[in-house]
Amino acid sequence: MIRYITGGESHGKGLTAIVEGLPAGLFIDLDAINLYLSRRQGGYGRGKRMSIEKDQVDILSGVRDGYTIGSPVSLYIENKDWKSWQGAMDPFHIIPGRAVTMPRPGHADLAGGIKYDQHDLRNVLERASARETAVRTAVGALTSLLLRELGMGLYSYVVSIGSVGIPPGILPMKTVGDGYLKRLSRTAASDGRMMNIPDARTSAQAVALIEDTGKKGDTLGGVFEIRATNVPVGLGSYSQWDRKLDGRLARAMMSIQAIKAVEVGDGVMNSGRHGSDAHDEIFFSARKGLYRKTNRAGGIEGGVSNGEEIVVRAYMKPISTLYRPLHSVDVRTKRPVRATVERSDVCAVPAASIVGEAVVAAELASAVVEKFGGDTMKELRKNYSAYAAYVKGY
Numbered sequence: 366m367i368r369y370i371t372g373g374e375s376h377g378k379g380l381t382a383i384v385e386g387l388p389a390g391l392f393i394d395l396d397a398i399n400l401y402l403s404r405r406q407g408g409y410g411r412g413k414r415m416s417i418e419k420d421q422v423d424i425l426s427g428v429r430d431g432y433t434i435g436s437p438v439s440l441y442i443e444n445k446d447w448k449s450w451q452g453a454m455d456p457f458h459i460i461p462g463r464a465v466t467m468p469r470p471g472h473a474d475l476a477g478g479i480k481y482d483q484h485d486l487r488n489v490l491e492r493a494s495a496r497e498t499a500v501r502t503a504v505g506a507l508t509s510l511l512l513r514e515l516g517m518g519l520y521s522y523v524v525s526i527g528s529v530g531i532p533p534g535i536l537p538m539k540t541v542g543d544g545y546l547k548r549l550s551r552t553a554a555s556d557g558r559m560m561n562i563p564d565a566r567t568s569a570q571a572v573a574l575i576e577d578t579g580k581k582g583d584t585l586g587g588v589f590e591i592r593a594t595n596v597p598v599g600l601g602s603y604s605q606w607d608r609k610l611d612g613r614l615a616r617a618m619m620s621i622q623a624i625k626a627v628e629v630g631d632g633v634m635n636s637g638r639h640g641s642d643a644h645d646e647i648f649f650s651a652r653k654g655l656y657r658k659t660n661r662a663g664g665i666e667g668g669v670s671n672g673e674e675i676v677v678r679a680y681m682k683p684i685s686t687l688y689r690p691l692h693s694v695d696v697r698t699k700r701p702v703r704a705t706v707e708r709s710d711v712c713a714v715p716a717a718s719i720v721g722e723a724v725v726a727a728e729l730a731s732a733v734v735e736k737f738g739g740d741t742m743k744e745l746r747k748n749y750s751a752y753a754a755y756v757k758g759y
């Protein structure tokens with residue numbers, strides 16, 4: 366099992382994570398991790414904060430001469446903005462007078478303030494902020510190195526932003542194959558605004574919508590999809606509720622700030638179909654072995670990966686901080702006010718899609734280590750190829 370925990374406040378000194386359970390002997394490609402971090406920082410509609418931060422990971426433990434050594438890997442990302450916030454965020458001496466008392470609807474501000482008896486709501490919003498996803502992305506990037514060594518791939522793309530969505534047919538909900546996805550991913554990456562939208566026209570429409578929405582002081586959410594390719598059959602298990610792979614992926618995705626619904630495969634559409642149109646029939650040929658013609662299940666049946674692409678969609682609510690703020694109440698005076706405005710994004714769906722990739726990577730890597738053994742990469746590779754041979758002959 367690979368587990369991790371993160372720490373750090375949005376405007377504190379930095380963000381940390383400890384990742385435990387990575388096998389020894391995994392090559393750590395620092396450039397690949399930092400590339401992930403820069404992808405998370407992209408997208409049109411981000412606030413000024415993203416131009417201040419240039420996220421780079423520092424590895425503090427668990428890696429020696431470029432390889433993991435079996436001990437916990439500690440990650441650190443500096444918050445460059447800390448310099449301007451030290452007066453408000455210093456662990457021991459803060460300059461009083463900047464308390465946040467007007468909770469923003471849609472954020473943890475009010476519920477968190479009551480729960481932890483905090484009357485300066487900065488003590489809540491600093492940790493609840495999605496700045497935390499920077500270090501979660503680093504964890505995901507780190508664990509994706511393990512998946513990469515075993516030949517698995519991960520892609521994401523934005524399906525829609527507000528009312529603007531990619532036209533039907535661009536991405537049919539069935540197995541589209543590695544080459545197709547790589548092409549899509551290249552198109553999305555070549556978009557200078559890093560919208561992660563695999564269609565140039567839709568991307569331009571989304572940018573215009575974000576611009577217009579921002580001018581009105583409003584915000585947007587949207588939908589994105591993660592696909593994992595070359596995932597072996599047999600990850601996760603039907604035998605216990607907390608081992609089901611779909612359950613684990615849904616939990617990981619829902620834990621991303623502002624994600625309010627998760628769908629595996631054709632989950633939502635299938636609920637309105639007949640069974641005859643909802644499942645993936647099984648075929649056999651001497652060349653392909655056992656195979657499916659469709660992938661409506663999104664690569665998971667009974668909580669177990671079935672060898673098809675894993676397809677997970679996430680639905681993100683609009684950003685909760687509005688420059689034309691919503692009604693709220695000052696928790697000190699109990700008078701009606703407009704909510705606090707904290708420097709903010711208009712839309713963060715493209716960024717969230719990269720975070721989605723990262724959390725899926727961490728969950729899949731953990732399931733891989735559980736199935737194939739995780740002390741050393743050598744052992745893992747050997748078990749993995751023996752299993753692949755067994756599956757072929759099943």
Ligand SMILES: Cc1cc2nc3c(=O)[nH]c(=O)nc-3n(C[C@H](O)[C@H](O)[C@H](O)COP(=O)(O)O)c2cc1C
Nearest residue numbers: 471472495622623624684685686709710713716717
């Ligand atoms: C990558 C990313 C960036 C975000 N940026 C902002 C932001 O700038 N301002 C904001 O108010 N919310 C932002 N959010 C959303 C909030 O973090 C989220 O609405 C809040 O934590 C409450 O979400 P919850 O109800 O899902 O916990 C962002 C979310 C993500 C995933």
